[in-house]
Amino acid sequence: MLKRFPSAATTPSKLLLRRYIFTSDHKMIGIQYFFLSLAAVLVGTWLSLLMRIHLVWPHGRIPLVGEIKPENYLGLLTMHGTLMVFFVLSTVPQNGFGTYFLPLQLGASEMAFPRLNMAGFWTALASFFVLLAAFFVPGGASIAGWTQYAPLSAIRAAGPGQGIGTDLWLVSIGLFCLSSVMSAINFVTTTVKQRTPGMRWMRMPLPCWSWFVTAILSLLAFSVLLAALILLLLDRNAGTNFFVPAGLIVSGQAVNHSGGSPLLWQHLFWFFGHPEVYIAILPAMGITSHLLSVFSRKPVFGYRAMVGATIAIGALGFMVWGHHMFVSGMNPYEGFAFSTLTTAIAVPSAIKVFNWLGTIYGGKLQFSTPMLFSIGFVSLFIAGGLTGPFLAQPSLDMYLHDTYFVVAHFHLIMAMAGIFAVFSATYFWFPKMFGRMMSERLGAIHFWFTLAGAYAIFMPMHLLGVAGHPRRYSELTGVQYVAAMAPLQKFITFAAVITICGQLVFLFNLFWSMFRGRRAEANPWVCTTLEWTLPSPTPAAGFAGRVPVVNRGPYEYSVPGSTADFVAQDAPATQEG
Amino acid sequence: MRLALVIALLLIAVGSLWLFIVHPWWFPAAASRNAGALDHEFRIAFWVFGGLFVAAQIALAAFLLSSRQRKKSDYILGNWKLEIAWTLAIAALFFWFNVSGEKVWSRVMDHHRANDALQVEVTGAQFQWYFRYPGHDGVFGRLDAQKFARPDEGNPLGLDPADLAGRDDVLSSSLVLPAGRDVELTLRAQDVIHSVFIPAMRFKQDAVPGMTIRAHLQPTQAGNYEIACAELCGLGHYRMRAQVRVVSPEEFASWLATQELRAQEKTD
Numbered sequence: 001m002l003k004r005f006p007s008a009a010t011t012p013s014k015l016l017l018r019r020y021i022f023t024s025d026h027k028m029i030g031i032q033y034f035f036l037s038l039a040a041v042l043v044g045t046w047l048s049l050l051m052r053i054h055l056v057w058p059h060g061r062i063p064l065v066g067e068i069k070p071e072n073y074l075g076l077l078t079m080h081g082t083l084m085v086f087f088v089l090s091t092v093p094q095n096g097f098g099t100y101f102l103p104l105q106l107g108a109s110e111m112a113f114p115r116l117n118m119a120g121f122w123t124a125l126a127s128f129f130v131l132l133a134a135f136f137v138p139g140g141a142s143i144a145g146w147t148q149y150a151p152l153s154a155i156r157a158a159g160p161g162q163g164i165g166t167d168l169w170l171v172s173i174g175l176f177c178l179s180s181v182m183s184a185i186n187f188v189t190t191t192v193k194q195r196t197p198g199m200r201w202m203r204m205p206l207p208c209w210s211w212f213v214t215a216i217l218s219l220l221a222f223s224v225l226l227a228a229l230i231l232l233l234l235d236r237n238a239g240t241n242f243f244v245p246a247g248l249i250v251s252g253q254a255v256n257h258s259g260g261s262p263l264l265w266q267h268l269f270w271f272f273g274h275p276e277v278y279i280a281i282l283p284a285m286g287i288t289s290h291l292l293s294v295f296s297r298k299p300v301f302g303y304r305a306m307v308g309a310t311i312a313i314g315a316l317g318f319m320v321w322g323h324h325m326f327v328s329g330m331n332p333y334e335g336f337a338f339s340t341l342t343t344a345i346a347v348p349s350a351i352k353v354f355n356w357l358g359t360i361y362g363g364k365l366q367f368s369t370p371m372l373f374s375i376g377f378v379s380l381f382i383a384g385g386l387t388g389p390f391l392a393q394p395s396l397d398m399y400l401h402d403t404y405f406v407v408a409h410f411h412l413i414m415a416m417a418g419i420f421a422v423f424s425a426t427y428f429w430f431p432k433m434f435g436r437m438m439s440e441r442l443g444a445i446h447f448w449f450t451l452a453g454a455y456a457i458f459m460p461m462h463l464l465g466v467a468g469h470p471r472r473y474s475e476l477t478g479v480q481y482v483a484a485m486a487p488l489q490k491f492i493t494f495a496a497v498i499t500i501c502g503q504l505v506f507l508f509n510l511f512w513s514m515f516r517g518r519r520a521e522a523n524p525w526v527c528t529t530l531e532w533t534l535p536s537p538t539p540a541a542g543f544a545g546r547v548p549v550v551n552r553g554p555y556e557y558s559v560p561g562s563t564a565d566f567v568a569q570d571a572p573a574t575q576e577g
Numbered sequence: 578m579r580l581a582l583v584i585a586l587l588l589i590a591v592g593s594l595w596l597f598i599v600h601p602w603w604f605p606a607a608a609s610r611n612a613g614a615l616d617h618e619f620r621i622a623f624w625v626f627g628g629l630f631v632a633a634q635i636a637l638a639a640f641l642l643s644s645r646q647r648k649k650s651d652y653i654l655g656n657w658k659l660e661i662a663w664t665l666a667i668a669a670l671f672f673w674f675n676v677s678g679e680k681v682w683s684r685v686m687d688h689h690r691a692n693d694a695l696q697v698e699v700t701g702a703q704f705q706w707y708f709r710y711p712g713h714d715g716v717f718g719r720l721d722a723q724k725f726a727r728p729d730e731g732n733p734l735g736l737d738p739a740d741l742a743g744r745d746d747v748l749s750s751s752l753v754l755p756a757g758r759d760v761e762l763t764l765r766a767q768d769v770i771h772s773v774f775i776p777a778m779r780f781k782q783d784a785v786p787g788m789t790i791r792a793h794l795q796p797t798q799a800g801n802y803e804i805a806c807a808e809l810c811g812l813g814h815y816r817m818r819a820q821v822r823v824v825s826p827e828e829f830a831s832w833l834a835t836q837e838l839r840a841q842e843k844t845d
């Protein structure tokens with residue numbers, strides 16, 4: 001057997017600055033990631049609001065902002081997508097909650113490499129500021145979308161924002177790749193080496209499994225993206241020819257490049273990009289599985305199948321990237337292969353849905369706020385998931401690709417489902433992180449706003465796509481049949497404005513509860529996993545030298561013959577009947 | 578809360594279904610040979626996966642409801658037989674649908690067409706579409722955009738004046754096609770990636786700089802249709818449209834003849 005790393009928490013420093021800011025304590029770093037994502041989601045949501053308003057009132061004046069011009073729309077679009085994908089959904093479920101709770105759930109008091117952990121966070125923070133800086137440079141932010149297809153992204157003259165704004169985008173995401181790789185190494189090592197005695201692989205809570213598999217995906221996917229970004233930066237700044245072919249004219253000027261391939265960028269990007277969507281959603285799935293079990297007071301249905309499905313999704317996730325490229329000009333025969341592989345990956349995803357339903361079935365459910373959001377996650381995941389098989393068919397995708405149908409699909413399955421899991425995790429772990437409970441009443445109000453909003457915004461978008469509305473259109477007036485869809489676009493904007501306002505309830509609840517919430521006991525949700533054996537909030541020293549010994553799996557709820565309705569993972573073995 | 582959730586899930590299921598059945602916005606009327614097969618495939622997908630969507634939301638609601646009278650949760654760890662059964666069932670369904678889709682794909686992407694397909698070259702440039710017909714000789718003239726392109730002098734594509742084959746090439750700002758004939762489009766782009774999207778013909782294909790991509794299309798109904806650009810290509814992406822005019826073969830022949838004549842006069 002491999003030897004475990006010793007797992008002593010760093011002794012808390014007396015200097016406040018060392019303790020809360022320049023800290024290598026995984027708990028503080030987890031919270032730092034949490035606030036980084038909070039900042040990103042605030043900016044990203046604000047941008048989506050501006051986009052939605054501009055779409056339906058192109059000449060409307062917005063207080064403090066003024067009128068939005070078409071060129072600004074595409075900048076907002078790029079920044080919105082980038083912030084949301086990288087700094088929200090790839091950050092908080094994995095690096096936020098994972099950095100905080102992976103060691104604790106495994107019975108360790110620190111990550112394997114505390115200083116690497118710290119370096120990862122500061123790199124991500126730098127990356128965030130470099131990204132936002134693009135708003136303030138001449139030409140503004142990049143207009144090429146979060147996918148940055150070459151040659152639009154490779155040639156400065158291709159549009160405003162394609163100058164320094166795009167360089168900043170590339171540098172920012174390059175830093176983000178570095179940060180993710182650092183963090184992923186830490187997650188993998190911690191999971192392999194830091195498990196407390198008795199924490200066998202098949203006794204790990206499902207969030208730990210997801211964080212582990214996600215870290216492996218991050219390691220492989222972000223490395224490839226980093227390489228691609230460097231090549232693109234070289235094309236832009238050093239005269240190399242990876243992505244720009246010969247003979248182009250942009251804005252009346254001959255482009256001095258030859259020999260590159262625009263499709264090469266797409267292959268590299270989506271080789272990262274598809275695993276990326278699983279990087280975003282696997283931790284969310286793990287968290288949801290966990291919470292459904294806790295609040296159904298029932299074991300996870302089919303734990304082994306859940307672990308298997310997680311690994312299968314991770315492995316297959318690297319073989320399906322071509323489904324983003326059916327009409328890109330790649331050989332149509334590749335369409336057959338990618339379509340079939342994509343169908344294969346739908347199977348483990350469906351297994352998860354079945355098992356979530358199986359977990360709820362037969363439970364005495366408790367409708368706490370985390371449970372509400374977990375149920376919402378399942379509903380949204382089904383809604384977004386079932387349009388996947390449409391898009392996995394090359395012939396149907398030929399029509400639906402790059403229309404609002406795709407926007408609806410990925411917002412439901414990734415954006416909304418992902419955000420729901422983030423909310424449920426926040427309400428659930430808040431007591432352990434901040435020592436107080438969030439208001440359940442405000443939580444419920446927030447849930448209803450968000451559920452209604454998610455469906456009201458994104459369900460009608462399918463119809464836009466079916467009617468042929470292309471995405472990334474900054475105005476509706478350029479194409480006649482698109483202009484005819486303005487009424488539905490208006491409805492969506494109304495729904496978005498209301499939903500976004502509803503998020504203020506969450507913000508208020510978060511900050512109010514942080515200082516005024518009811519004090520939390522050690523185990524307010526009566527859970528079995530190890531983080532709840534510690535006081536709330538988690539003491540700086542973690543398990544403080546104590547080595548918990550794990551005697552059973554993580555989902556022993558309502559065990560027949562036991563007096564309490566749960567048996568903690570580290571309860572003495574004799575207690576089992 | 579339980580009841581509210583149950584009602585919400587039922588509303589979501591019924592409401593979404595209603596939205597799709599009433600569908601105030603939907604596919605434009607089909608106008609190409611392959612459109613029927615695609616629409617049929619979409620209908621199958623809609624009923625199969627729409628049905629699963631409704632069933633799953635209702636199951637979720639039912640499970641929430643059924644937990645009401647319970648005193649204690651059941652201790653169920655799983656059920657291998659059930660799990661294998663539903664895995665096989667859903668895999669069978671997914672792959673059945675996959676295979677039916679591959680068939681449509683091979684039909685849409687058929688490369689064994691008659692050699693007499695009408696040749697049209699489509700070029701995307703920020704933010705315009707250009708359509709070129711090879712003229713009488715059936716041969717496209719040579720292009721060199723970097724050397725010869727002068728958009729304001731009537732040569733936006735950069736047709737080489739020295740190439741005789743280009744003398745009778747017809748350049749058009751709208752795509753004029755005869756109904757009922759197979760068309761082979763050759764797609765190119767001058768600057769960045771664009772995408773030819775003709776919703777009424779259920780047709781979409783990226784035009785990629787540095788590549789020449791061939792695609793087939795057969796319009797069936799005379800009429801006017803729109804092309805929208807479907808790949809983000811810069812500021813004017815949203816207004817990069819063009820018109821498709823499908824006319825009778827006779828009308829097409831006379832249109833082409835006039836255009837060829839005009840092209841020749843210009844170069845002479």
Ligand code: HEM
Pocket residue numbers: 045048049051052077078080081082084085088089144145146147407411414415416419457470471472473496499500
């Ligand atoms: C209130 C919530 C949200 C609203 C109203 C909203 C709205 C929008 C809009 C209008 C677009 C542009 C569509 C287009 O023109 O093609 C868009 C794109 C996008 N959104 Fe959201 N969004 C929301 C939340 C999120 C979240 C949470 C994510 C996280 C994954 C996300 C990820 C994206 C991505 C990746 C794009 C594509 C950007 C691109 O095309 O480059 N969105 N969103």
Ligand SMILES: [Cu+2]
Pocket residue numbers: 273274277320321323324
């Ligand atoms: Cu993908």
Ligand SMILES: [Cu+2]
Pocket residue numbers: 770771772806807808809810811813814815817
């Ligand atoms: Cu375009």
